[in-house]
Amino acid sequence: MSSSEKVTFTGHGGHLLDARLEKPAGKPRAYALFAHCFSCSKNSLAATRIARHLTDHRIAVLRFDFTGLGASEGDFANTNFTSNVQDLIAAATYMEETYGTADLLIGHSLGGAATLVAANQLPNIKAVATIGAPADAGHVLQHMAHHLEDIETKGQAEVQIAGRAFTIKDQFVSDVREAKVLHAAEKLKRPLLILHAPTDETVGVNNATELFMAARHPKSFVSLDKADHLLTGAEDTEFAADVIAAWAERYVATPAPLAPEPTGENHLVNVSETGEGVYANFVATEYHVLRADEPDRLGGINTGPAPYEYLSAALGACTSITLRMYLERKGWPVEHISVNVKHRKSDEPDANGWKPDIFTRELYVRGNLTEDQCGRLVEIANKCPVHKTLHRSAVIETELGSGT
Structure with missing residues (x-):
C-alpha cells in the first residue's frame, strides 16, 4: 500500500519549505518532483491526485509548497518566478541528497513554466x-490586470486571486515579464511531455503549441480533452498521471527498462494497461503516447484503436510515405496522397488450413499523372517495407522480461 510522509527542506532564501513524499508500496522505480500552480499549494487537487496516482506506477513523488505559500515559511510578497525556480532547484537537490535521485520534473500551470527553466x-x-x-510566465499577470497600474506606480497592491488576497510587488511583475520560458524549452536537452486541455480558458492551448514548436525532440503532446485548467475532475488527474507514467517509463525507470533501449533498426514500443476497462492500454513509442483498446461490442470501452486497426494504419502510413519519397525523387506533380486500408479474414482456408488475413488497400493520388505513372505508383506501393513484412513472414521472439 502506498504511503505519504511529511518532510521539510530549506528553500532558496533559507526558509523551511513544507512537503510531502508520496511513496509506492515497495521500492520506487523513479522519483518525481511536482511544482504546483500559481498561488496554489502542494495540496491542490492536481498536485495531490496526480502524485498519489503515480505511486500506483511505482513512482515516488515529492510535492511541496513554494516559499510563502501553504505551510512553507517566508513572505509570498517577496517571491517571484525566479525564486520559484530556485525553490525547485533546492527541492531537486534535497531529493538527490536524501533519496539518491530526482528523475522527473512535473509542473502545473506556472509551475510547469518554472520546471522548464529549472531543468x-x-x-x-x-x-x-x-x-x-x-509559454510566457508573464501570462500570470492577467490575474491582476486591473491592479498593474497601482503596482507599478505605488510599488505594490493587494490582489484577489481565487478568492484569496495576495500582496504583489513591482519586482514580481518585472521578474515574470523577463522570464524566458520559450528559450528554456528550446535549450532543454531532455525529453519533454506537454499536456494541455484544448478547452483551457485560463491558459489557452496555443501556449502548448508554442512550447512544442520551441522544444527539441524527443517531445510529445497529449490533449487533456474536456479538462479544466485546475484539473478538478478526478478522471482528468488520473489520466494525466497514467500518461506521464507510460511516457516516462523509457526515460526514468530504474532499474533497467522492461525492454532494451532501441538501437539501429530496433524500434521499442511499450504497451501497458491503463487500468480502465478490461482491454485499454497505453502505447508508448520513442516520441509519442497513444491508446489501444477494443470496441464496446467486444468488451472494451473504445478508448483507442483496436490492434488490427493499428496494423492497417501501419500499412497505410508506410504506403503513403513510400509513395511520397518516390514522387519527390521523380519530381512528379502530386498534390495529395490518401490511402484506405480494410482488413478481414478470408472465408477460404489456404493450403495449410489457415484462413489468411486480407488487407485491401485503395490509393488516392491527386495530381496530373499519366496512366503509366499511376501504374508505377501501384508497383511502388507494393514495395513499401510494411507491405513486404506482411506479405512475407515475420519471426516473433517472446521472452519474459526481468522487470516482471
Whole structure:
C-alpha cells in the first residue's frame, strides 16, 4: 500500500519549505518532483491526485509548497518566478541528497513554466512534463490586470486571486515579464511531455503549441480533452498521471527498462494497461503516447484503436510515405496522397488450413499523372517495407522480461 510522509527542506532564501513524499508500496522505480500552480499549494487537487496516482506506477513523488505559500515559511510578497525556480532547484537537490535521485520534473500551470527553466540548471533530471503551462510566465499577470497600474506606480497592491488576497510587488511583475520560458524549452536537452486541455480558458492551448514548436525532440503532446485548467475532475488527474507514467517509463525507470533501449533498426514500443476497462492500454513509442483498446461490442470501452486497426494504419502510413519519397525523387506533380486500408479474414482456408488475413488497400493520388505513372505508383506501393513484412513472414521472439 502506498504511503505519504511529511518532510521539510530549506528553500532558496533559507526558509523551511513544507512537503510531502508520496511513496509506492515497495521500492520506487523513479522519483518525481511536482511544482504546483500559481498561488496554489502542494495540496491542490492536481498536485495531490496526480502524485498519489503515480505511486500506483511505482513512482515516488515529492510535492511541496513554494516559499510563502501553504505551510512553507517566508513572505509570498517577496517571491517571484525566479525564486520559484530556485525553490525547485533546492527541492531537486534535497531529493538527490536524501533519496539518491530526482528523475522527473512535473509542473502545473506556472509551475510547469518554472520546471522548464529549472531543468536547464539540473543536469541529473532525466525528463520533464508540463500540465497547462504558459509559454510566457508573464501570462500570470492577467490575474491582476486591473491592479498593474497601482503596482507599478505605488510599488505594490493587494490582489484577489481565487478568492484569496495576495500582496504583489513591482519586482514580481518585472521578474515574470523577463522570464524566458520559450528559450528554456528550446535549450532543454531532455525529453519533454506537454499536456494541455484544448478547452483551457485560463491558459489557452496555443501556449502548448508554442512550447512544442520551441522544444527539441524527443517531445510529445497529449490533449487533456474536456479538462479544466485546475484539473478538478478526478478522471482528468488520473489520466494525466497514467500518461506521464507510460511516457516516462523509457526515460526514468530504474532499474533497467522492461525492454532494451532501441538501437539501429530496433524500434521499442511499450504497451501497458491503463487500468480502465478490461482491454485499454497505453502505447508508448520513442516520441509519442497513444491508446489501444477494443470496441464496446467486444468488451472494451473504445478508448483507442483496436490492434488490427493499428496494423492497417501501419500499412497505410508506410504506403503513403513510400509513395511520397518516390514522387519527390521523380519530381512528379502530386498534390495529395490518401490511402484506405480494410482488413478481414478470408472465408477460404489456404493450403495449410489457415484462413489468411486480407488487407485491401485503395490509393488516392491527386495530381496530373499519366496512366503509366499511376501504374508505377501501384508497383511502388507494393514495395513499401510494411507491405513486404506482411506479405512475407515475420519471426516473433517472446521472452519474459526481468522487470516482471
